[in-house]
Amino acid sequence: xxxxTIIIEIDDGGKIKAATEGIKGEMCLDEIQSLIEGxxxxxxxxxxxxxxxxxxxxxxxxxxxxxx
Amino acid sequence: MSAIVKxxxxxxxxxxxxxALDCVGCRYTLNHDxxxxxRKDYYGQQKFxxxxxxxxxxxxxxxxxxxxxxxxGSYPEGWKNNWKAYQSVNSFLxxxxxxxxxxxxxxxxxxxxxxxxxxxxxxxxxxxQEMKRIEQERLAYIEQQKQSIIQKAKEQGYSVQEKKVxxxxxxxxxxxxx
Numbered sequence: 001x002x003x004x005t006i007i008i009e010i011d012d013g014g015k016i017k018a019a020t021e022g023i024k025g026e027m028c029l030d031e032i033q034s035l036i037e038g039x040x041x042x043x044x045x046x047x048x049x050x051x052x053x054x055x056x057x058x059x060x061x062x063x064x065x066x067x068x
Numbered sequence: 069m070s071a072i073v074k075x076x077x078x079x080x081x082x083x084x085x086x087x088a089l090d091c092v093g094c095r096y097t098l099n100h101d102x103x104x105x106x107r108k109d110y111y112g113q114q115k116f117x118x119x120x121x122x123x124x125x126x127x128x129x130x131x132x133x134x135x136x137x138x139x140x141g142s143y144p145e146g147w148k149n150n151w152k153a154y155q156s157v158n159s160f161l162x163x164x165x166x167x168x169x170x171x172x173x174x175x176x177x178x179x180x181x182x183x184x185x186x187x188x189x190x191x192x193x194x195x196x197q198e199m200k201r202i203e204q205e206r207l208a209y210i211e212q213q214k215q216s217i218i219q220k221a222k223e224q225g226y227s228v229q230e231k232k233v234x235x236x237x238x239x240x241x242x243x244x245x246x
Contacts, residue, residue: 001244001245001246002244002245002246003242003243003244003245004242004243004244004245005240005241005242006221006226006239006240006241007238007239007240007241008217008238008239008241009233009236009237009238009239010210010213010214010236010237010239011235011236012206012210012235012236013206014206014209014210014213016213031224034220034224035217035220035221035224035241036213036217039213039216
């Protein structure tokens with residue numbers, strides 16, 4: 001069992017900052033996007049180690065699939 | 069032949085005329101639309117009478133002489149020497165006019181000051197209302213953001229914990245995956 005956490009901060013001007021923990025790969029961006037979509041233009045995206053861990057797993061899985 | 073004729077300021081405002089009379093030290097009584105002064109002439113007391121939109125001063129043209137006589141005795145020899153001691157109708161009216169104009173100007177200045185104060189007060193109220201409206205819109209928008217995120221998060225299986233950190237709303241969304 002793994003816990004997925006999203007921390008969202010809304011400042012007094014309505015700006016949103018969202019961070020994920022325990023969600024790997026592009027899924028973390030999808031999760032955030034689904035929650036805050038429509039609330040302003042995206043300013044920046046900083047990808048953490050977990051993001052890239054997810055991509056490595058996907059690539060590894062794809063390679064295994066091809067071999068099989 | 070040519071002529072230059074000047075009139076004094078028409079006394080239109082009763083209250084200001086009364087104040088002007090006070091200022092020149094002329095006592096008076098009121099009788100309907102008449103302001104009866106303490107000044108006397110052959111026909112009695114000189115008075116201001118409301119006539120065609122202004123207070124017109126009614127007096128006997130020989131008033132100055134009769135008043136002179138009252139003060140200095142019967143038509144005196146050498147009366148011209150003392151003539152300046154008594155305020156003639158003309159100089160009386162000029163003195164009243166001077167005070168009337170001063171009071172009028174002060175009244176106008178006072179009304180202008182009040183007008184500007186009212187405008188400033190109205191503007192202050194308008195700006196306060198505008199600030200309140202902007203602030204309410206901002207808070208409403210943030211509340212809308214928060215509620216929307218909470219609703220979507222719950223639909224996606226997250227538990228939601230809300231905190232207020234300084235001026236920020238902090239939402240902590242958690243879910244377990246297997």
